[in-house]
Amino acid sequence: MIASLVPGGLEAFQKLDEQGKIIWRQRAIDTIRKHCSESGRTAVVAGHFMFWPSEEETGNPNRPSISVTHICKWQKAEESQLRYLCRENGILFSLLPAHLISADKVSAFLRDFRGHTEKYNLVCAESTLDAAVDSGNGRLETMLVMDADRTLSPEDTGVLFWEELSASRRFKNNDPLKALFDSPLAYSYAAFRQATLLYEEAADDEEFNAVCDKVASAVVLYPEIVALLRQVERESHVGAVVVTCGLRRVWEKVLEREGLSEKVMVIGGGRIADGFVVTPSVKGALVAKLRNHHQMYVWAFGDSPGDLDMLHKANQAVVVVGDKQGRSKIMDEALIDSIDNKGLQASQAVLGNNTSPRLDASKLPIVQLTGREFMESIIRRRKSFPGPRIWHGTDRNAAKLLATQMRDAKVAGPDLREAHRRAGWYLATETLADILGVEECPIQHVLGRPTSGYRLLNESQTLIVALMRGGEPMAFGVNDAFPLAMFLHARSPDDIKQEHLQGRLTVLLVDSVVNSGKTVIEFLHHVRRLHGSIRIMVVAGVAQSQSLSKGSDLTRALNSYTNVGLVTLRISDTKFTGKGANDTGNRLFNTTHLP
Secondary structure, eight states: OHHHHSTTHHHHHHTSOHHHHHHHHHHHHHHHHHHHHHHTOOOOOOOOSOOOOGGGSOSOSSSOOOOHHHHHHHHHHHHHHHHHHHHHTTOOOOOOOGGGOSHHHHHHHHHHHHHOOHHHHHHHHHHHHHHHHHTSSSOOOEEEEEOOBTTTBSOOHHHHHHHHHHHHHTSOOOOHHHHHHTSTTTTSHHHHHHHHHHHHHHOOHHHHHHHHHHHHHHOOOOHHHHHHHHHHHTOTTEEEEEEEEEEHHHHHHHHHHTTOTTTEEEEEESSGGGOOOOOHHHHHHHHHHHHHTSOOEEEEEEOSGGGHHHHHHSSEEEEEEOOTTTSOSSHHHHHHHHHHHSOOOEEEEEOSTTOOOSSOTTTSOBOOTTSHHHHHHHHSOOOOOOSSEEEEOTTOHHHHHHHHHHHOTTOOHHHHHHHHHHHHHHHIIIIIHHHHOEEEEEEEOTTSSEEEEEEETTGGGEEEEEETTTTHHHHHHHHHHOTTSEEEEESSGGGSOHHHHTTOSEEEEEEEEESSSHHHHHHHHHHHHHOSSOEEEEEEEEEEGGGGSTTOHHHHHHHTSSSEEEEEEEEESSOOOOOGGGOHHHHHHTOTTOO
């Protein structure tokens, strides 16, 4: 390549000073990169990283004699400096020891380097999760997502792997993963990809599996974890998946030994053939996929800062706490930040003999994994959202009392807005909470001890949309009942954007009056175009009976979608023309005098 670029070819190149040679070498590399980009091919560029000064060796100055010792030092120096520079610059590095220098192995390396990106990595991990969910028997409602090392057991299997490998070869070899994750790569996608290359570099497939066998035999699961998984095994609607940044093969062997491998799948890596690596962000994305796509209630169990993303995105988060000597030293600080500044709500399971809790029980309440209350909260059936249905409180005395002020022509302005707010709160607590379900949450008892309270199921993944302007006061009442929900004003369906639905599980469309249902239909169609499966509840103060009759446009719209329903305080035979003094919006805001 250099010969084709430099005027005068290699002979001219050899006559240049060192700076001139550096410039042309860089141009050669840039040209190779451009050709590869245009052709879709992968390039292999061979050459020395550095040359050893010849004056350090004695011998014929024209053809110096170089000893084997000298060549080995040269090799080690190149390896050490290349490894360091690659980590500093985010470049993957691997040696090709004897067991990898075959056409098939090198070809596999090249194909992997060529096509593997962080986006592709996540797609592969999510596909593996989807396959695990689809392979389950029956409809899973609840999923336990568990970290592995120091969560399922006190051991770190990565450390055990390198110790076992060193012992089998009868030489001391420090765990290279510590140096890797302490480097500028930290816990990035590139770092975990580099970890895979270290495992490939260290052992061929046969030796790798043999070491994994020995490591697995040394792993002892926490008894409380085993009891929890045994209970899950008996429940057809509850599943469990181990998502590990470590060695998939080790944890598969551990679960197989415990007789849990049929119920509990392991998602992890360790070899190029696994196809992907698990990073902290992948863990979080898999929990989000289970909640948003598979519509599951997710419990996440982890022990370190690398688990915080998935703990944040789960419905319920449990921090597993082992003995002080083995557990993460920086988790306390990370937890305090997550709880105080990022809204994490979690509990802790203290495992092992004489283990002290993290933080204090008011900030991180303690749960007993084998306790009856905790087990029941895991296996409780989650109320699946029914098909299109209509709920109303027309004949309830409470609804009659609330509706009186809303119908009274003498009530307007702030008093009417307050009446609508109270109606919104009532429908939220009396009807929506029953339809959508509630979940336990940690609270501080008035007597100073931690206890459990309740909130709307998936409350923080709920979007309240106030259909302006008449729906705003009722929507505020709904928000009073569900304070963790996101709130949005919408004058037209287009005011609801794709990003508003990102990470949401339920949309509450709130309006004061449903007359013909035309406006509601437009909003339903719009939300369904943006999200094909999100739950939608229409919440209204009053709905006109004809709009909800069999064969009406609104009823057909409700019946055309799954996961859609309507809740109203009452159904009325009166048609609401929406003009002048009778218009609810004008009465709410004292604008009845406007033309």
